[in-house]
Amino acid sequence: MGRREQNKAKKNAALLQAGLELFLEGGVERTSIEQIAAQAGVARGTFYLYYDTKEALFETLVDGFLDPLMQIFDRVEAGLDKAQGPGAALAVYQVMAAELAMLGLSQQKRVLLLFREMRGPSMDGLRARELALIERITELTRLAMDRGLVERGDPQLASLVILGGIERLYFEVLIGEIELGSPAELAAKAAVLLSRVLGVG
Amino acid sequence: MGRREQNKAKKNAALLQAGLELFLEGGVERTSIEQIAAQAGVARGTFYLYYDTKEALFETLVDGFLDPLMQIFDRVEAGLDKAQGPGAALAVYQVMAAELAMLGLSQQKRVLLLFREMRGPSMDGLRARELALIERITELTRLAMDRGLVERGDPQLASLVILGGIERLYFEVLIGEIELGSPAELAAKAAVLLSRVLGVG
Amino acid sequence: MGRREQNKAKKNAALLQAGLELFLEGGVERTSIEQIAAQAGVARGTFYLYYDTKEALFETLVDGFLDPLMQIFDRVEAGLDKAQGPGAALAVYQVMAAELAMLGLSQQKRVLLLFREMRGPSMDGLRARELALIERITELTRLAMDRGLVERGDPQLASLVILGGIERLYFEVLIGEIELGSPAELAAKAAVLLSRVLGVG
Amino acid sequence: MGRREQNKAKKNAALLQAGLELFLEGGVERTSIEQIAAQAGVARGTFYLYYDTKEALFETLVDGFLDPLMQIFDRVEAGLDKAQGPGAALAVYQVMAAELAMLGLSQQKRVLLLFREMRGPSMDGLRARELALIERITELTRLAMDRGLVERGDPQLASLVILGGIERLYFEVLIGEIELGSPAELAAKAAVLLSRVLGVG
């Protein structure tokens, strides 16, 4: 990479970092492009060389979480297709859980940003991705039911309840205003509660 | 009520209604006071005779849901204090469920508004009320555990999971983009899933 | 008129005057709304209470000339309809000439502005009005030919040549860089030249 | 010409062509240097290697018409000086007419650009050239009067009227919104009308 490209990459990273922090502090709506540029250490006009709008910057930020998230589910789907027997399927789900945990931990701020802005107005693009996500999770739940891994029931309903529970827990962990114990313990206890929703075993 | 007061009440109601609709359409931030005044059929200056800022109007709107919600939990707490035996306690919880359903149904738009804006920035006042809510729910769960109505466990964790599940379900119902069946059926099925989290019976 | 309306009218007049002067000095394109507001002695935002864009202000300015101009031709047309005999028709044309002269003299700056901006880009609305004007003049010429007041010929061609000649003369008079003698003398001599194009007599 | 110079010439031509088209489409003011460079297929910075400002490019464009135009009049003046007798003088005028026609036909876009921008602001340099042009035409007219080729009269006035008539006709031909018949016919008929202004014969 030439000196020029390196510099561009550095500026882009600075803009993303500045956007992430400011969006979390004051929300996308209340953050001005001027603020982002200043925090990133570039001129106002420079912002527009990288992103057309602050919404585009926001999308790049959440895509950094949503794209890998979707890829995890892609791999799960492929894995379940090949899996023979309940043991193999269970292994796929366990790998998924580990990958989700890794992703969630490595992208904490982006996830928090996503939670904060997701239900806001003019987030139609995001809502579409959320719906796609819900569909995929529902499909995985349905498969698990079909294979007898969990109790039979309404896969969509169960998926929504679990998704909501995880969201709320994760949100409170990220915010950190409630004492919730060590992450490891928390994860273990949450897994027990959520598996009850599905009726595992 | 005199003519004057009647007129004031009518204008106030018009402002609340206009704010509710516009906030839901475009979000609080993107809605201008001019828009609200116009939709309510009053002059811009008149808005300030009723509310200092549009955030004050917003708070009045969500208070219309949050205050009754808190009152329900107040009554539950008082009821449980007086309740003697598991049967009486259960009756209190059932009344609570009915009241929550009524409230949720009668204030759908305000609840949706709350969901939409709750996690946004500068909603510190709201966050405080949310934390208070979580504390109360946790307390109710703890009581239920102490009295042997549900399985012993971490009351806070269970409360958060249940709250998250309900939020997500209710949100999807209000948005209406996902086919979820009749409300009555949905409520019944959701009650089963959520009671599993608590380990009822 | 109440105090408020009087004030509004005064501000509007100030904006029109400021716009006229600044547009003439630097052209519509190069004049900023801020300049206009400052020259008119109002705040930037106030401009937008009166006009949506500076182009709207410009249109109001030229309409102040174009509307009366069109009305003159309306009256001529009506007059010629009623006129019986060449003498009456000629009288109509003479009244027209007098009215045009009055209008041109009373609106000099607006006419100059019109000349300056007319052929510029994004003046589609103006061009349409210009074409309408050309059509009307052509029609008058055709009528004069039909009635034997002037020599028979191509009415459109003659109209365009005369219009162009008048435009150029008027433009030079308004600019004042060329010594052209007294207006009265000039008008008389110009009338002779232009009537030759039509072949009067 | 070496490779280097050939390349430079090609780029210069591309810039001129791009400027001509874009200036006609959107006006000089609304056209950005970036647009010109892009259309010419060069980088933004490269523009500045050829022209200091877009106004310089504009001037080069109109000079491509104005310089030859002035040279025609130079030749006419020289020709009239040498011409002995009305016949020879007339021949000079006829050559002039032919040359003007050729020039006007070969540079249509540049002429249209000139018409469009000529009366705009900050075109002081252009206005000076226009005044020089008017002086020369007036001189030619005066000469023709002195030699008895046309009727005696105010040469400046006649020149302005003729110039205006030609401008308007040529402008309408270039714009093409008015049906004006074949150029040859039009020219013949226009010549008749304009010669009447001068009182030929």
Place this chain on the structure above:
DNA sequence: CATGAATGAGGTTTCATTCAT
């Protein structure tokens, strides 16, 4: 009480111009 005209701060966006590569 109610109005809506006026204000000016603050946001977005474009663009001529410079300069390191």
Place this chain on the structure above:
DNA sequence: AATGAATGAAACCTCATTCAT
């Protein structure tokens, strides 16, 4: 010579808020 990234001035426009009527 040529590039195009970066700059920051300057334009546009909106809006919460004030205040005379």
